Amino acid sequence: MTDATRRTVRTLVQTAVALAVLLPAIIDASGIPSTLPWVAAALAVAGGLSRVMALPGVQALMPSWLRTEPSRDDELRTLDRTDGGGV
Secondary structure, eight states: OOHHHHHHHHHHHHHHHHHHHHHHHHHHHHTOOTTSHHHHHHHHHHHHHHHHHTSHHHHHHSOGGGOSSOOHHHHHHTOOOTTOOOO
């Protein structure tokens, strides 16, 4: 996969996730009734996508640039080892 393709895919995924998170607020602010079938379906899909992407198993499968929480390895790498103290 070329760099341009990676950037495009990353941008599309980030945009889809952002819209999924913001969709309830956008619908509420626009005054569109959330009881309309297509609006309700869009909100259900957005909520489901947000929920699934927050699962730890899904987070582990995503590339690091798409994760919302640092991996355990990243946390261990950031430990301060300059104090010279032991356990």
